[in-house]
Amino acid sequence: MFANLLIILATSLVVIALFRRLSLPPVLGYLCVGLLIGPTALNWVDDSAGLSHLAELGVVFLLFSLGLEFSLPRMLALRSLVFGLGSLQVLACGLPLSALLYWFGLSLEAALLLGAGLALSSTAIVTKELSSLGEVFSSHGQKAIGVLLFQDLVAVLLLTLVPALAGDAGEHWYLVLALTLGKAVLLFFGLLLASRWLLPRLFHEVAAARSPEMFVLLALVLVLLTAWLTQLLGLSMALGAFLAGMLLGESHYRHQIEADIRPFRDILLGLFFVSVGMLIDIQLFVSHGLLIAGLTLLLMVSKGGIVALLVKLRGSDTRSAWRTGLTLAQGGEFCFALVAVAQQGSLLPEGYGGLILAATFCSMALTPLLLRAAPKLVERMQTPEKRASSVPAIAAASEALHGHVVICGYGRVGQSIGRFLRREQIQFIALDDDPVRVQEAAAGEAYVHYGDSRRSELLIAVGLSRARLMVVAVDNIAATLATVKQARLLHPELAILVRTRDDSHLAELQAAGATEVVPEVLESSLMLASHALIMLGLPQDHVRARAEAVRRGRYRLLRGYYHGGQANLLDSPDRQRLLLHAVTLSDEAYACGRSLAELALGTLDVEVQTVRRNDEELFLGSDSPLQAGDAIVLCGQLEAIESGEARLLGGKG
The missing domain is CATH 3.40.50.720 (NAD(P)-binding Rossmann-like Domain)
Structure with missing residues (x-):
């Protein structure tokens, strides 16, 4: 398993870096990694049960963090979407797809089962992309999340019904259905009691200890314990994790919990998408490429159109209806598990499973691109008039x-x-x-x-x-x-x-x-500094004159800042931000004995804010040479500051 994990992470690092350069979504990169290193392509990774369990935890962490954003009151407000639109979507999409599969030669039981499975969408991809695009709480985002939650419940029911339909279970299907619903209700009320009485006290004690390690451990234990209990009940681990997160959504610690589990969630979710890609037989794209493309198009057009129609009939505007349809048009990861269980129960003829999985995979791979292009697509779908x-x-x-x-x-x-x-x-x-x-x-x-x-x-x-x-x-x-x-x-x-x-x-x-540019952060800093000076007893006219001088100087006095230890300088917003960085010259530094004019740091897009020597600020216009021990404060973007430091210390850049 260690070698498999190393290969997956190393390959993902290269592919995701390439996809970011091409402005393509990371989810698509992970799917391609799985397809590339899977058993039907390069075959670099062996099938490992431990790896699949690890990947499944990615979806668990994702649904838990999503549940933190959807508190219980918010979910109660969405109940008409979850049970109303959700049930309509599953029925309206599942029945036509079942009829189509029955027409293609599948038995009635298999057609109904797979039709319902194909009606379900990808919770992992949709929620991940909606979060990345900041559209979770948009009109179409809330409708999509509500439908996906109902679909997760349907997915659990379908998995429990497969043995009964295959004739392998000792109980009738309606008894299995009642037992599953009873377990779900029991889980919900159990978690509700824990979130009301036990967890707040537990988090309060850990927070009082002021130990970041203990807080992270508690968050991880909570997610994993919820998933384990849900699995013991025979339910979906992801559904249980969402319920736990939702019930903790009222907690004062929810933002800290979400921040603590985010690194684990993103890496494990990447493993999940890789594992999905590994399930696809790449040879099928060579032998049945046109058929797979046709099935993918049929699936996405039919599902997207039906969902858009349902949303429109429920009173939403056309734009929201189409965007919801595009968001839920793909097949889901649950279909992979359902096909595997159906094949084990001999419900699916030979050769059908691979084609269904390939079409589902293609629809999932297209979804991130579709969601990014959705605003322009919806605009074009409207009539020119x-x-x-x-x-x-x-x-x-x-x-x-x-x-x-x-x-x-x-x-x-x-x-x-x-x-x-x-x-x-x-x-x-x-x-x-x-x-x-x-x-x-x-x-x-x-x-x-x-x-x-x-x-x-x-x-x-x-x-x-x-x-x-x-x-x-x-x-x-x-x-x-x-x-x-x-x-x-x-x-x-x-x-x-x-x-x-x-x-x-x-x-x-x-x-x-x-004509004028007002940086929000700098203006608020200037106002706060002005209030501080007035509270210290300085005359208001004097303070006002100082503030106006800063504004006339285009906020030069306030430009740049010293980044802290928690600043993520590799994120694109911070890479464009102006930073301050002090470079202290050693005895061997290239800048020693040279003036600022000779160093020409301005050619590197970096500005010298101050030069301090023996705790005194030097006049920047001076042509006097720099000395060992001088501290030069540079202002510029991250790359410019790195180049400026390289020139000061080694003459490079």
């Missing part, structure tokens, strides 16, 4: 506006600006690409419209040429840059105020045409 109608409607609404303010992005910041403008009786019009937010805001505010502010026709429709000011409060730097460039092309003289999280893209935004 419906897409175009919004522009004339917005233009008509803004026709009477002159000297108004255009707000791009109506989130927390945009709404705050709108309230101030309304109080001063200054007219404004806002654009936002979140349909739920626009629907909520438009009910009480007349000038909030749905649309992508990067589109020139929408900027023209909101009357940009007649506006006095444009405020860009979009929480996406790529969209912000594109919006500023487009607005500057349409109105070269317009004042553009841009809000950003930090100062990492300050120069780019100014070059794109932003």
Whole structure:
């Protein structure tokens, strides 16, 4: 098992790094790793029962962490989705698929069983991708999660029914069904009592000990113990883990628990996706490639269309219906277990199982790409008349506006600006690409419209040429840059105020045409520092003058920060952030005896903030040579600081 684990992790490291360079989702990379090293391809990994159990824990940890986000009150609010939409989806998708399988020659029992299995979607992939995309609590995300929870319960029932249908069980199927439901109810109430009386006291005692190791151990023990108890009852370990997480969702410690188990969850979940890929016979793609492609297309189109229709009939808008359908269009990992059990019970003819598994695998592999492309696909699914109608409607609404303010992005910041403008009786019009937010805001505010502010026709429709000011409060730097460039092309003289999280893209935004850029973190730091100085007794006029000087200097005084031991500098947001780093020159350092002008650190996109010698700050404009023991404080992005340090110490970079 050790050699197998080493091969899987090493191969995954290479493939995931390649997929990230290609901007492809990691889930797809793990599936490809399994397909590549599996027994029908390179055959690098032996079939190991221990490895499959380890991989299954990945789904357990994933469902537990998802349960932490869905507390019991939230789940009770979703009961109509779980049992209403969930049951409709399983029936509406399962019956047509069963009829199709029966038409292809399967027995009635096998067709019903596999039809119901194919109606279920991939809990692991959908929940993982929704979390990665930040769409768990979106309209389509909540509908998908609700349906998946019902599907997990159906999956347990189907697995327990297979022996009865195959004639191997000593009990009738209806007795098995009643016993399984009884176990599920018993598990729920047992976990409910534990979460109300035992676990809060246990977590309080561990937290009081202030030992991070004990907290991590308690979180791991809790997840594994729940999965073990659920397995003893003959139920799904993942379902039990979700229930445990859900009941702990009210706890004060849920965020810390989720943070502690995240590293274990992500690695083990990767192993799970690899194990799924290893189950596929790659030779089938050579001999039956067209048939597999056709089956995959048939499965995804039929499931996606039926789910979208059900969601639409239940009163949701078309956009949410289509996105829910695309999210649940794939087959699920449960189908692999069901096919294996059906083959053992001689319910499935020879050759059918491999084709069903191959089509299911392809649908799962396409899902991450489909979810990322879903917004554009849904936009194209709408009729051209419906897409175009919004522009004339917005233009008509803004026709009477002159000297108004255009707000791009109506989130927390945009709404705050709108309230101030309304109080001063200054007219404004806002654009936002979140349909739920626009629907909520438009009910009480007349000038909030749905649309992508990067589109020139929408900027023209909101009357940009007649506006006095444009405020860009979009929480996406790529969209912000594109919006500023487009607005500057349409109105070269317009004042553009841009809000950003930090100062990492300050120069780019100014070059794109932003009149003023307000980094949210730096402005809040400046306000906090100003309040501190006033509380220390400094005159308000003096403090206000200092703050204005910092703003006029484009926040240069506040740029950069010393990262802490817990900062993850390899994450892409932090790699773009400006950091501070002090380099102390040793006796052998290259910079000793050379001035800052000679070192030309500016060519490396790194800025020298200060130079300290014997606890005194030196004048940066001085041409005097640096000495051993000098501390040079560098400001720049991670790679630039590394290059600057290399030049100071070794003359490289």
